[in-house]
Amino acid sequence: GGRTLPFAFPSWSWWCCLLVPGAILSFASYYGDHMVLQKEPAGAVVWGYGEPGAVVVVAVSGDGEPSGTWTTILDPMDQGGPYMLTARQGSENVTLRDICFGDVWLCSGQSNMVMTVLQITNASRELAAAAHYPYVRVFAAAPSRSDVELDDLEHIDLPWSIPTNLGHGNFTYFSAVCWLLGRYLYEALRYPVGLVEVAWGGTPIEAWSSPRALQACGSSGSMHFSGPQTPSVLWNAMIHPLLNMTLRGIAWYQGEANAFLHTDQYNCTFPALIADWRQAFHAGSAGQTELLLPFGFVQQSPQNSFARLRWHQTADVGVVPNARMPRTFMAVAMDLCDEHSPYGSIHPQDKQNVAHRLQLGARAVAYGEKNLVFQGPFPTRAVLEVTRALLNITYSQQLVWHRRDMPAFEVCCSSPVSLCRWLPAPMVAVGSHTVTLALGGCGTLVLALRYAWAEWPCEYQSCALYNTQGLPAPPFLLETLRSSSRAGEMELLRLRPSSLLAWGI
16 A cells, blocks of 8 residues: 655756657656655655646646646655655546655666676575565666767666566676665665666766866867767766756766776866766755765776776875765775686676675765774874884774785885886784885885785785775875984884876876
């Protein structure tokens, strides 16, 4: 037994709508049976098509719009369901059934987001377990591109569904990372979660960016792309149609395509996309989607040309949230390599750990869960032992030393020939919060320090440093700045994030 829904129904003359003469009453393409609408404190936006100028009643009452579309914001609803949602226009009516209210997450990116549950480690077990989560609902838009901004989706791969068809095929639907993130969140929240997959393999960030976002980074409109790689064509066809949707958060797994093209613009294009999507979803939902919408992403796993990209994914800071990327969270994946993946090493099959790390960030950043450790240890300061040529690095968390023989650290040394020579700095000791490095040939002329700066930093779950929760220390590139604080042979060095150009990387 469903219930009709109370609602507030403002008339928005500014809402962008299609003119559909003589349209049959219907909801927009991405509303359907079994869907999840965003729960309180936000109001879910609902819209659809009807006869231009006719009165459309959603559950109780409403107003018509001359454009042939109708829009309403439901009153904020508590979590739960099932409900029925009915729109009426004269003698016509259309009803959506088995509607739940919970949290709605959008999942976007390229092929690692597209990889289905069928393709991952322990796929059979994961597919069988899905039947136990009927309140995690899934929806997948079909890959589509457009040269102009669309108001509705043109194609849908998977209408809103109870999770019974998660392994449709390779790189189709439903996304394993998205599903597992939603499932883990449901296990923590214990109320409905709606997952919206909007992804396309092999696509660069420029295709997902609006012209506004690209302009903010001085990017050109053509950039020698074609097809689904063309700037803004996926924004136009796959993101813009969803802007009316009220969301709780976004998960992003993209960057592989930009490891080989416009890599050094990613430290601008990625923060610009985040800021632009937030503004657009906030405006499109009439303020129901919060302006600082939580945005999580996966830092790239081992692969050629990925060291620089990993740094740019953090806006050249090393950790998030940061000043340029507020209210974001990151799943470090550089230790989740898969050299023998049947889909190529660029597509690791362990998506469970990726989603686990993402949901930790979501719980801490989006849901404000206190005292939850959601990222690995990061350096806070360094002390140089001048006569012994040792560098003691203090970390933010308790350390677990996984690999003692790994050349994980390097130092940049000045020399008469070159401003910078990167030399290995072996770990000679690891304390609870400190790492001691031998500077060797570098002496005390340390200009910069980097960690895990390699295309393939380590083997599976075997990087050098983790915290006690099993989260890896992320890669970094830090300048070492001399300070006036020196006691005998001990000199305090300040550490700050650095650009790649400063060190010829």
